Amino acid sequence: MDRLPLVNGLLKYINKEHSYFAMPGHKMGKGFRGDAASLFNDILKADVTELPGLDNLHNPDGIIKEAEERLSALYGSKKSYFLVNGSTSGNMIAIFSSFKEGDKVIAERSCHTSIFNGIILRKLNPVYIYQDFDNRYNLGIELSEQNVLNAIRENPDAKGIILTSPNYYGAAINLENIIKEAKLHKMTVIIDGAHGAHFIASNNLPASPISIGADIVINSAHKTLPALTQSAYLHVNNESLISKADFYFHVFNSTSPSYLLMASMDYSRYYLERYKTEWDRLIERCDRTRAKIESLGIYHILDEKELFNSKLDRTRYLINLPSQVSAYKLKDILLKSSIEIEYNDCNNLILIFSPFNTEEELDKLYEVLKGIDINSLKGSTIKIKYKFPKPKQVLSPYEASEQKGETILLKDSLNRVLKRAIAFYPPGIPCILPGELMDIDTLNMIEYYKENKIDALGIQDDKIEVVLERKI
Amino acid sequence: MDRLPLVNGLLKYINKEHSYFAMPGHKMGKGFRGDAASLFNDILKADVTELPGLDNLHNPDGIIKEAEERLSALYGSKKSYFLVNGSTSGNMIAIFSSFKEGDKVIAERSCHTSIFNGIILRKLNPVYIYQDFDNRYNLGIELSEQNVLNAIRENPDAKGIILTSPNYYGAAINLENIIKEAKLHKMTVIIDGAHGAHFIASNNLPASPISIGADIVINSAHKTLPALTQSAYLHVNNESLISKADFYFHVFNSTSPSYLLMASMDYSRYYLERYKTEWDRLIERCDRTRAKIESLGIYHILDEKELFNSKLDRTRYLINLPSQVSAYKLKDILLKSSIEIEYNDCNNLILIFSPFNTEEELDKLYEVLKGIDINSLKGSTIKIKYKFPKPKQVLSPYEASEQKGETILLKDSLNRVLKRAIAFYPPGIPCILPGELMDIDTLNMIEYYKENKIDALGIQDDKIEVVLERKI
Numbered sequence: 001m002d003r004l005p006l007v008n009g010l011l012k013y014i015n016k017e018h019s020y021f022a023m024p025g026h027k028m029g030k031g032f033r034g035d036a037a038s039l040f041n042d043i044l045k046a047d048v049t050e051l052p053g054l055d056n057l058h059n060p061d062g063i064i065k066e067a068e069e070r071l072s073a074l075y076g077s078k079k080s081y082f083l084v085n086g087s088t089s090g091n092m093i094a095i096f097s098s099f100k101e102g103d104k105v106i107a108e109r110s111c112h113t114s115i116f117n118g119i120i121l122r123k124l125n126p127v128y129i130y131q132d133f134d135n136r137y138n139l140g141i142e143l144s145e146q147n148v149l150n151a152i153r154e155n156p157d158a159k160g161i162i163l164t165s166p167n168y169y170g171a172a173i174n175l176e177n178i179i180k181e182a183k184l185h186k187m188t189v190i191i192d193g194a195h196g197a198h199f200i201a202s203n204n205l206p207a208s209p210i211s212i213g214a215d216i217v218i219n220s221a222h223k224t225l226p227a228l229t230q231s232a233y234l235h236v237n238n239e240s241l242i243s244k245a246d247f248y249f250h251v252f253n254s255t256s257p258s259y260l261l262m263a264s265m266d267y268s269r270y271y272l273e274r275y276k277t278e279w280d281r282l283i284e285r286c287d288r289t290r291a292k293i294e295s296l297g298i299y300h301i302l303d304e305k306e307l308f309n310s311k312l313d314r315t316r317y318l319i320n321l322p323s324q325v326s327a328y329k330l331k332d333i334l335l336k337s338s339i340e341i342e343y344n345d346c347n348n349l350i351l352i353f354s355p356f357n358t359e360e361e362l363d364k365l366y367e368v369l370k371g372i373d374i375n376s377l378k379g380s381t382i383k384i385k386y387k388f389p390k391p392k393q394v395l396s397p398y399e400a401s402e403q404k405g406e407t408i409l410l411k412d413s414l415n416r417v418l419k420r421a422i423a424f425y426p427p428g429i430p431c432i433l434p435g436e437l438m439d440i441d442t443l444n445m446i447e448y449y450k451e452n453k454i455d456a457l458g459i460q461d462d463k464i465e466v467v468l469e470r471k472i
Numbered sequence: 473m474d475r476l477p478l479v480n481g482l483l484k485y486i487n488k489e490h491s492y493f494a495m496p497g498h499k500m501g502k503g504f505r506g507d508a509a510s511l512f513n514d515i516l517k518a519d520v521t522e523l524p525g526l527d528n529l530h531n532p533d534g535i536i537k538e539a540e541e542r543l544s545a546l547y548g549s550k551k552s553y554f555l556v557n558g559s560t561s562g563n564m565i566a567i568f569s570s571f572k573e574g575d576k577v578i579a580e581r582s583c584h585t586s587i588f589n590g591i592i593l594r595k596l597n598p599v600y601i602y603q604d605f606d607n608r609y610n611l612g613i614e615l616s617e618q619n620v621l622n623a624i625r626e627n628p629d630a631k632g633i634i635l636t637s638p639n640y641y642g643a644a645i646n647l648e649n650i651i652k653e654a655k656l657h658k659m660t661v662i663i664d665g666a667h668g669a670h671f672i673a674s675n676n677l678p679a680s681p682i683s684i685g686a687d688i689v690i691n692s693a694h695k696t697l698p699a700l701t702q703s704a705y706l707h708v709n710n711e712s713l714i715s716k717a718d719f720y721f722h723v724f725n726s727t728s729p730s731y732l733l734m735a736s737m738d739y740s741r742y743y744l745e746r747y748k749t750e751w752d753r754l755i756e757r758c759d760r761t762r763a764k765i766e767s768l769g770i771y772h773i774l775d776e777k778e779l780f781n782s783k784l785d786r787t788r789y790l791i792n793l794p795s796q797v798s799a800y801k802l803k804d805i806l807l808k809s810s811i812e813i814e815y816n817d818c819n820n821l822i823l824i825f826s827p828f829n830t831e832e833e834l835d836k837l838y839e840v841l842k843g844i845d846i847n848s849l850k851g852s853t854i855k856i857k858y859k860f861p862k863p864k865q866v867l868s869p870y871e872a873s874e875q876k877g878e879t880i881l882l883k884d885s886l887n888r889v890l891k892r893a894i895a896f897y898p899p900g901i902p903c904i905l906p907g908e909l910m911d912i913d914t915l916n917m918i919e920y921y922k923e924n925k926i927d928a929l930g931i932q933d934d935k936i937e938v939v940l941e942r943k944i
Contacts, residue, residue, distance in 0.1 A: 002538065003746075006738035007508050009526060009535035010731060014517040022521050023728070029516035036479050040516060044501035045486040047701050049494055051812060054481060059897070059929050063481035066474065084702060085557040086726030100874065117723045121593075222728060229519050230556060230730040243937065247873075247892060251589045252724065254558030256495070256694060258702040259482060260732070266478035274475075340523060401719075402572065420719060425531070457531050465715065 019361040021351035022342040024222040024229045025198075025268070030356040031226025036267045047260055057082060057257045058250055067266040074273055075200060076210050077217070077235035079242050081249055084261045087194040088114040089252035090218030090234040095122050095162070096251070097236075097244035098188040098216065103159040106151045108143060109388075110429045111164055112192055116397065116421065120434060123398040127155050130390065137320050138347045141302070142171040145178065145309035152181045160188035165209060166196045168343070168350065169302065170313035172206035179213045188238070189213070194220040197233060198315070198354075201272055201279035206311035210237050216245075224315070224354055225268035231261045233269075278355035283314050286353055289362040290317065298322065298374055316342075317351040325377045333377075337368045388431045389441035395467065400435035404468040410446065410459060413438045416466040422458035424449050430458075438466075491833040493823035494814040496694040496701045497670075497740070502828040503698025508739045519732055529554065529729045530722055539738040546745055547672060548682050549689070549707035551714050553721055556733045559666040560586040561724035562690035562706040567594050567634070568723070569708075569716035570660040570688065575631040578623045580615060581860075582901045583636055584664055588869065588893065592906060595870040599627050602862065609792050610819045613774070614643040617650065617781035624653045632660035637681060638668045640815070640822065641774060642785035644678035651685045660710070661685070666692040669705060670787065670826075673744055673751035678783035682709050688717075696787070696826055697740035703733045705741075750827035755786050758825055761834040762789065770794065770846055788814075791821040797849045805849075809840045860903045861913035867939065872907035876940040882918065882931060885910045888938040894930035896921050902930075910938075 002008050020027045032040035039046060048054065055062035064082070072080035083089050095118030099105060102123060107115060109128040119126050129151045131140025143163070152161065161182050166172035175191070182189050191209040197219035199205045209217045215238040221227035236245045290301050300320045304312035321327055327344040334341060343350040353362075394417055395403070405419040416438050421430040432442050450456065458464060474480050492499045504512035511518060520526065527534035536554070544552035555561050567590030571577060574595060579587060581600040591598050601623045603612030615635070624633065633654050638644035647663070654661050663681040669691035671677045681689045687710040693699035708717045762773050772792045776784035793799055799816040806813060815822040825834075866889055867875070877891040888910050893902040904914050922928065930936060 002535075003542075004507060004738060004742050005535040005538040005542070006527075006731075007511050007735050007742070010518045010520075010735055011511045013520065013523070013526060014511070014514060020520075022523065024519060024521065026516070026519070028520065029514075032516060035476060039479050039483045039486070042486060042501075043516060044498070044504060044512060044700075046482045047496060047498070048482075048485065048492075048500065049496065049701065049814075051485070051494065052807070054485060055478075056897075056927075059927065063474075063477040066477040070475075070477070085561070085724075086728045088726045088728070089557070092723070113722065113727060121723065220728065228516075228730060228732065229521065230726045230728050230733070243877075250585065251564070251593065252557075254560045254702045255585060256558045256560070256692065256702050258700060258730075258733070259478075260700065261702070261730070263479050263482055266476060270476050270479070335524070342521075405715075425528075455528075455531065 016338060018338050018340045019357070019364055020340045021353060021357065021365070022340050023352055024227065025224045025354040025356070026226040026228070027354055027356040031271070031354065032264070032267065035270070039263060043260055046263060047258065049256070054259070057084070057253070057262065058255055064262065067269070071233060071269045072235070074269060075208065075233070075235050077237050078239055079236045079245070081234040081245070082262050082265045083232040083234050083253060084230065084257040085253045086230045087112070087192065087218045087220045087232045090232050091115050091192055092118050092121070092252045093234060093245055093248040094190045094216040094218060095119065095124070096248040097241050098160050098190060099124055104155065104157055106155055106158045106161040108163050110140060110167070111162060112194065113421075113423065113428070113430065115162055115192060116430060116433060120397040120401050123396065125396060127151060127158065137302070137318070139345070141169050142167070142307055142310045143173050145174060148173070148178050149181050152178070152185060152187065156185045158185070158187060160190060162190045162192070164192045166193070166206060166313050168195065169318045170195070170316045171307055171310040172196060172199075172313060173310045175207070175209055175212045175214065183213070188215045190215065191217045193217050194232070195223050196313070197221055198224040198272065198279055201276040202283065204280060204283050205313060205315070210235055213237070215241060221265050221268050224352070226264070226271055226354070226356065227268040228261050228264040231265045233265070275355070279315065282353060282355045282357070285359055285362050286314055286317070289366055292366045293369055296370055299369060315353050317349070319349045319351065321347055321377070325374065326379060329377045329379070330372070333372060334368060337364070339365060339368060388429070389439065389445060391432050391436040391439050391442045393436050395435035397434045400467055405465045406468045407463045407465050410443075410462050410464050413464055413466060414440065414443055416469070419465040419467050420458050422446060422456065422464060425455040425457065488810060490810050490812045491829070491836055492812050493825060493829065493837070494812050495824055496699065497696045497826040497828070498698040498700070499826055499828040503743070503826065504739065507742070511735060515732055518735060519730065521728070526731070529556070529725070529734065530727055536734065539741070543705060543741045544707070546741055547680065547705070547707050549709050550711055551708045551717070553706040553717070554734050554737045555704040555706050555725060556702065556729040557725045558702045559584070559664065559690045559692045559704045562704050563587050563664055564590050564593070564724045565706060565717055565720040566662045566688040566690060567591065567596070568720045569713050570632050570662060571596055576627065576629055578627055578630045578633040580635050582612060582639070583634060584666065585893075585895065585900070585902065587634055587664060588902060588905060592869040592873050595868065597868060599623060599630065609774070609790070611817070613641050614639070614779055614782045615645050617646060620645070620650050621653050624650070624657060624659065628657045630657070630659055632662060634662045634664070636664045638665070638678060638785050640667065641790045642667070642788045643779055643782040644668060644671075644785060645782045647679070647681055647684045647686065655685070660687045662687065663689045665689050666704070667695050668785070669693055670696040670744065670751055673748040674755065676752060676755050677785060677787070682707055685709070687713060693737050693740050696824070698736070698743055698826070698828065699740040700733050700736040703737045705737070747827070751787065754825060754827050754829070757831055757834050758786055758789070761838055764838045765841055768842055771841060787825050789821070789823045791823065793819055797846065798851060801849045801851070802844070805844060806840060809836070811837055811840060860901070861911065861917060863904050863908040863911050863914045865908050867907035869906045872939055877937045878940045879935045879937050882915070882934055882936050885936055885938060886912065886915055888941070891937045891939050892930050894918060894928065894936060897927040897929065
């Protein structure tokens with residue numbers, strides 16, 4: 001056993017050079033340059049505490065306040081916050097600030113886990129909107145605007161709506177009509193924009209939800225900007241929510257916040273403001289390479305024209321492969337050429353670019369893809385439909401979470417009520433939530449995933465946690 | 473205005489050399505050396521995401537699992553976790569895992585804010601134990617063991633007890649009898665040991681609460697070990713709480729956890745294990761310097777003999793000054809000599825040492841103190857009693873937090889029920905909590921603090937938030 005398993009695992013990784021097309025946006029340190037290089041070159045020294053002159057994140061009145069005010073001005077919010085506990089904490093703050101116990105809310109079913117955790121802890125009654133399934137990509141790429149509008153009209157008593165935009169695939173739903181309709185019904189609009197912090201940089205990117213009137217928007221700074229992993233921005237755009245957001249900010253963010261994370265958030269705000277044309281140049285590079293890769297006649301990259309009611313973030317690729325070609329094998333070949341991708345499932349790969357990915361790196365990606373013999377990628381692709389069944393909710397997520405549980409074999413779980421969610425990575429969206437009834441479709445799908453050795457959250461040694469059955 | 477306020481503020485700070493007697497334990501980077509230096513020298517490159525081989529903090533089965541198992545083995549817990557959202561998140565996880573809504577709990581009133589936030593969000597009914605006031609130090613330095621035992625016996629229906637040990641001053645209450653009594657009444661024992669991560673290093677330090685049978689212990693890794701700010705360890709020592717802790721871990725910690733924080737936690741566990749004798753040597757250095765400083769006849773450093781039922785962490789100093797001597801003035805003089813302290817109030821200073829503070833640095837502290845003309849420190853000390861009144865609770869903290877609020881002038885708040893806590897820095901412990909009634913003693917004390925320009929949380933422009941008065 002390694003005496004320093006994590007330190008040495010990382011060391012092994014960083015000792016190789018990579019073309020890094022994954023999060024975070026600084027691309028293994030390359031983004032910390034120019035005006036901030038002297039700080040980031042000596043960053044460990046800057047890991048200090050709230051000393052005189054260095055302000056206090058939980059009660060800012062100095063340099064942190066100034067930095068947050070600049071952030072708010074840039075995004076056009078009423079108030080913006082540096083989050084040191086990621087978009088995870090931003091989603092929790094948004095839900096706790098916007099809703100009260102027992103409130104009905106409309107939520108996209110393909111939301112991030114933290115949204116569901118917020119729904120559980122705040123004891124909300126959710127109504128879900130499901131994505132449409134896209135057979136070509138074998139996953140749900142976007143929400144239907146019409147379905148969202150219908151959900152609002154059919155649930156006029158809902159207190160709010162929670163959507164993800166853009167999603168992991170880069171699809172950003174058109175929010176104008178949705179927000180207008182939600183406001184007609186006095187609903188609070190929360191947008192988990194974890195992947196869209198860079199949208200304000202260019203008109204060639206989808207619109208920023210703040211500018212369209214969303215009440216709260218959460219942006220991961222680290223995902224697309226030169227900021228450290230785990231850093232995020234919370235934008236509150238509705239005066240009446242600020243005092244609550246102030247309180248819940250304390251609850252979900254460490255009172256010993258990292259100055260490294262905070263400094264990187266100050267820097268990425270500055271970078272975005274001062275060098276925003278870098279994103280236009282990045283889009284040009286991405287578009288050029290996209291056309292070249294498409295011209296190979298094998299790989300298809302998601303195009304905005306394929307989207308029904310969304311705009312596409314052209315700084316990321318969703319590369320779709322021909323059937324019988326394994327994305328796992330392709331990933332391995334790319335890795336051997338030191339090309340790191342963000343994610344893959346059986347059919348698709350996701351690559352995330354930032355201004356710190358050079359022309360040379362994109363050229364290399366093209367050249368490697370061009371050099372691959374497609375026959376070498378054929379074979380054992382895992383045929384899974386990423387389309388989720390819709391299990392019936394019989395207890396509220398909170399009620400189920402708080403009930404006494406028992407651990408049973410997955411195969412014996414038919415007609416039992418889940419105490420904890422089950423989710424698969426990829427794509428990480430829960431296929432069944434606490435309070436939902438295990439039906440045969442869901443069970444079959446879970447068994448099929450397991451046979452194919454897909455990582456499961458909520459299953460351990462073939463067992464899952466269900467609500468204790470009370471004898472009637 | 474500075475275009476990079478936070479980055480440049482930090483840069484200004486790190487461009488000076490300091491004898492650093494504050495948190496974190498790595499002392500401005502000096503602690504990252506030896507076996508891990510090659511990683512920490514290139515740390516920004518290691519800020520990556522969950523790539524193949526690098527495991528996943530939220531579902532560990534590789535290097536993170538191995539690192540956490542080593543942590544658990546070292547502390548002797550049933551299961552230990554790396555927290556990337558500080559002890560703040562550990563306290564929330566502990567409370568949510570141990571208690572259900574409406575549970576009665578016994579809590580030290582001088583707990584960290586996050587404990588009170590947990591009490592609010594989990595809707596607990598708290599019974600408080602107050603510290604005894606120490607006139608010499610003008611603050612409450614320790615809890616009375618007898619008071620704690622009485623609280624347990626008088627509230628046998630309480631589901632658990634939450635104590636801080638050690639506290640900010642280094643006092644670690646004797647837990648043997650307390651835990652025995654709590655267990656007699658089937659209470660869950662949570663110890664916020666944020667300041668005691670290093671206790672397992674030496675028999676010359678107070679005992680680790682895990683070894684005495686506490687159910688959950690939270691240690692800030694960064695405060696005393698060579699770990700980055702915001703990193704903490706959660707130790708669960710009770711099998712029946714593990715599944716709940718697993719769930720709440722997800723809720724309160726980012727799903728984009730920082731590999732920098734995690735690597736530093738792996739390293740500090742390793743350092744503690746391999747170089748534990750460094751703490752004995754540190755204690756020797758501290759004891760020697762303590763005796764020299766005492767011999768000056770002016771400064772008094774808290775000694776274990778003064779404590780009634782606590783052990784003292786001798787790796788920190790609580791330096792008490794003669795009356796009419798200003799701790800603020802002394803801090804300024806130390807700062808001019810590039811000696812950074814952790815904290816001061818009117819009468820006292822706190823200095824926190826780690827193995828990375830050298831003999832030379834401690835000598836320098838002594839020499840600077842020796843060279844000070846005591847007359848230059850005399851004058852405007854702020855005469856505040858850190859003794860808090862005990863306002864009456866009329867609504868549960870949760871109920872009050874959820875009520876409609878109104879913002880009124882502090883001076884008009886007599887007999888109103890608080891919606892948000894008011895706390896002063898230093899020392900940061902709330903003097904009135906949500907649901908408590910403003911009485912004349914509390915109001916006078918708050919007014920007195922304000923006149924003396926002590927930083928206040930919960931007061932803005934002389935206004936505070938109270939529960940909206942409903943007409944009867």
